[in-house]
């Protein structure tokens with residue numbers, strides 16, 4: 307058997323493999339597991355979107371190869387959504403590209419911008435794809451630590467000048483997975499100013515822009531870079547419309563960045579299924595009542611979880627966005643050791659923070675993609691635990 311490419315060896319070991327094994331063992335022992343480790347809404351896709359898909363899938367016009375950049379009607383729906391949601395103008399002709407889920411675009415972007423040895427600015431803890439795909443593309447990740455004392459925002463003034471000069475792009479992600487943090491206007495302004503000064507592409511992963519609570523409205527990076535000179539934004543229908551399995555998202559912003567990503571895609575995939583795009587158009591152009599309903603469900607769960615944890619002496623911030631709660635592990639444990647203990651002793655599954663990068667050590671992530679009763683039950687199981 308031939309040896310795989312050395313780049314495959316660069317992929318860090320799957321950090322959750324041990325957790326998966328512990329889960330399996332616990333299940334075999336007959337433990338009733340409550341799983342807070344999944345970043346995937348448990349709410350079904352809204353009925354009207356499913357209906358539109360059923361119609362579209364029956365239409366032979368949608369059975370042929372899609373266009374790699376997405377149907378014009380889809381890109382137009384995206385542009386209209388941007389206009390309504392953020393008062394930002396994007397040209398559906400060449401400033402929007404359809405993605406097979408935003409992960410696809412995020413994963414391919416480094417290949418469009420990095421030559422061997424080029425630097426990419428990557429947050430940690432963070433969505434693992436930014437760093438892994440930078441490495442696979444031959445780039446050098448410069449890690450920007452997201453520290454609690456800075457509200458989980460990177461401190462740009464700590465990045466050395468020579469790193470900034472060599473950087474091809476920076477990834478930022480707010481509202482943030484895994485910390486649940488959000489960014490303020492000053493942060494976005496600073497990020498755009500930095501991209502301008504050092505001439506790198508500013509990539510904003512906005513997967514959670516619509517998963518917000520207490521009336522909080524997340525911003526688009528394009529609101530701060532109105533001429534779209536430096537920025538590209540990655541969006542997903544996965545979390546907004548509970549469509550993770552459908553694989554549909556988009557990137558919008560700087561024309562060159564969008565086109566370079568698209569050029570790469572022409573040689574990799576053949577676009578998203580047209581029927582899925584029709585369903586996505588239905589979602590984007592709807593009255594957004596389903597989004598409000600989704601927010602109501604998660605906001606209530608957030609409160610039950612945060613208040614429940616407080617009642618057993620675990621203080622965690624109440625996030626204004628995302629379905630994640632980012633909590634400290636008790637003293638004396640690593641993230642992984644605490645996560646294993648929770649599975650073995652309580653049948654509760656959380657994600658160890660170290661799975662999101664070294665800077666996530668000392669934390670664990672709770673994903674509230676499980677019903678209210680299960681959240682209450684988990685809190686009861688944890689009550690009396692020595693923490």
Ligand SMILES: *Cc1c(COP(=O)(O)O)cnc(C)c1O
Nearest residue numbers: 407408409433483513542544555
């Ligand atoms: C879920 C998620 C995505 C990707 O979602 P897709 O289903 O690929 O559209 C991207 N970034 C972050 C931070 C996420 O949590």
